[in-house]
Amino acid sequence: MRSPAVAPLGRGPFLTRSAVGTTGAEDGAEDGPEAADRLVVHPVPTGLPLNTSFSVKARTPGGGWRTVPVLRARTRTVDETTGAGIVRNSSVANLDFTGTVEVEVTSAKGAIGSVRIRPLSYAVEHEVSGDTVRFGLTEPRNLSVEIDGDRYDNLHLHANPIEQRRPDADDPDVLYFGPGIHTVPDDVLRVPSGKTVYLAGGAVLKARVDFTDVENARLIGRGILYDADGGTTVAFSRNIEIDGILVLDPRTGYSCAIGQSQQVTVRNLHSYSCGQWGDGIDVFSSEDVLIEGVFMRNSDDCVAVYAHRWDYYGDCRNITVRDSTLWADVAHPVNIGTHGNPEQPEVIENVVLSNIDVLQHREPQVLYQGCLALNPGDSNLLRNVRVQDVRVEDFTCGQLVNLRVMANRYNASPGRGIEDVYVRNLTYDGTHADTAILAGYDADRSVRNVTFQNLTVNGTVVHDRMEKPGWFLTTDMVPMFANEHVRNLRFLDEETAASTAAPEITSADEATATNNRAFNHLVTATALPTSFDAEGLPKGLAIDKGTGLISGTPEAPGTSTVTVSATNAAGTATKPLKLTVRNV
Template sequence: MKWMIFSFVVVILARSTYGEVVVYPAPPDERLSDDYNVSVAGQSVPVYTARTLDPPFAGKQWDYGGPYSFANFDTDEAVEVRITSPRNLANTVIRPTYPDVTMRVVNEHEVIISLPGPRKISVEPEGKRGPLLLFANPPEKDRPKPDDPNVVYFGPGVHKPEKIVLGSQQTLYLAGGAVVKGGVLAQGDHIRIMGRGILDGSDWEWRKGPTPTVISIRGSDVEVSGITVRGASHWTIVPVHSQRVTIRNVKICGGRVQNDDGINPCNSQDVLITDCFIRSDDDCVAMKGLEFVEGNNNVERVRVENCILWCDRARIFLLGHESRAPFMRDITLTNLDIIHFSMTPFLFEPGEDMRLENVVVDNVRIHGEGQAELIRLRPVVNQYMRKKTPGFVSNVTFRNVTVYGAPGPYRVQLHGADAEHNVKDVTFENVVILGERLDKESNRLEIGNHVEAVKFQ
């Protein structure tokens, strides 16, 4: 394919550092948050804004909290972060909770948070209403050179390229302090999308962005790392028919429209999602088997690890809807913090004779607010399916899963569709809901017909 390189004046970022702390100044024409002022190691950190539901979705029963704020800086050492606000900070809560992250309330309008190094946290004076998402990133490595002919480089400032097309061996770099309004088509092999800047979809109406998804990937050996994605107008990051894709230290500040799924591996294999923060209105991570091409159409060997997840309206993990692939298998979801959710966070509902198998959910901490459901394993037929048959669920393990917070049902549901399309070989090991270990006698457990070999440990 023809490479597309943008020509513009490159602004070299003058980084202000104190020890190993790096702060990136905001573009002068970017409107920053009125809710928070943040400083670290004596430096002012720009605080950006993001929106939750735009019209026509605003004001509905799933409208949670309105606009919110986020801030990025880099560090490889322990730091103190000073936050001031015209809002009352006296009852501020940090999510998720870490034993090595502490907060001191100085007064009603000032708090100091101690971080041991890189961390992603949500600072919440009033729960979901207008939090500050604070992203302390590890230091950047391997920054590309602006004049490299294989690099599409955006320096500090606001840029409006709309559609960015990348081919094999190319790198897209968004420098700290860059706000790039557009979408990305990455088609080829050995592609990188990286930096500390913001890829911004906020200017487009629902489903009317310049690219089918904010970052559309179709290739192999692709990495997306370090950037923040704000205000998606549709699905956010989508590898389709791709192999060996890594999504690392990406911060998704969504929630502006419906259908803004965070990361959706579709018909792809060997996908790693690691050290990410996702806030979305729709599903945080949805795995799907959509269109068919020659070769492997399965969703296989997907690993989601060390992430913080927040979904305003839909599911944290959706596996199986729009599942025309023969298999979705070898899925690992591990060391995760779910800090806010609404619908069933683990919804595994395969259809169209797809076999959903070999799934491990391990070491997950869930902040509950009284929700009805926690887990649902159920082959189904729904409106998204062409072949009107259910799928199969087998060999699923939930291990070391803890729900804490407000009282609520938090139901665990297992239902087969028929004798053939069943649910079997499911293990619950040390699943603890509000201090009670889930077992076969639990009143939270609902096991329907066509379910076999359920174990509790």
């Protein structure tokens, strides 16, 4: 770890504030703190752009209606003829709740002809009366409410869980931002080790939050990062947590960049970008990264995973993206592998994508297509990728998947290959997908050992034993093109065992967590396991049995011997994991 190069910061709000006004209510517990149904609507300071396309109200059952402020978010597409960016205004509303909340959305355009509330997998029941749509929620949801098919002038509703951690403003380890618009020198907030940055609901920080050369630091709350050069940067750091923040209209840069760092958790981040190369979350040469519960609407890749770029060097491994919604107005929802170091070739491995809804892919350039793009270049080797329970809704243009060892204008050399990819329960419903592409670069840089299981396209499961004309390839039924450098490509139905060999656990047999800090450890194994488990975990940690991710926040120091397991149809493998929880 490098030595911190930042000056110590004082207690409480240490920065400049503009004059502000507020609307809404900061704490909206209508029935007391212990009530089953609670609603919190946060204030919006004067000076933050609003949008008038919709008005939104919410209430707990039997409670009074409360106005929910509607913010302006800007999106960007590209004119396919001129290359010019087309920037449009859209709408964002936020609330926190537990129990049940009822929502009423009124369109300024008048009578509503049709409504779609996406992701469609949530099947949100609603009713329409004139210019208003009403629905109820019993779980936190990130939604797009679209009137008469309009994907651009739509309402994004972030119905968040109630905050569980509200730090004390007088805590010397907390940089506390209350409601209002805040600025800092040079528009960059440099966070020292051991500090928590808290953006309360109604707080707007016009700065990039920078975690460089630090440990054990956090950015949490329900506040907004607005109109800055990027959202957050995590570089050469460890044990970093980002939770609950809205990144709105960054002028340049990514909403979240993670470079050469370990043990990073990004949770419940909501991001909207309208700049060129306006990526969402990009991960470079990092390990043990969890991205969960995010909603990304971006003007470039939503989630990208790379090896070397700029000052970041080294392999990239153990990256999990789960329970999230991705909307790419430009480029890919998921892009893995492009950048690396040809002089000292790197590996990108153990990447898990689980329970994801893809709402849009709009990329007319054939070389840059793919809702799920696995495209190693720069001598990268990409291996052990697990994609499961991913639902792709109809998009504007592009490919469902693109697995291609490539060398494009961003690369100094082709990638070294793609191997061991397991795609399970991928669903696409729509008519705009171009032919998917699987392509090795040559015989030595191939795509090998790719298994699709229960791939469903417009209701049809595509598998090697399906009924089709005898001269058709299974790939024709997707449709998909696989070149001569793709080896051991399989399409299985749901019932067929993916492997006849029992698993062998390949993940590390020792791991170190930090007490009261977010922790991630990905259990990996050979032979395409269908489930995982762990016995003897310390309090505060749990395993996701579908992905093998052990995560959470350990509550006490100590050393445990955990038995991890991986199971497929052929058997179960176990392995002891020595898990040490240290004090900060």
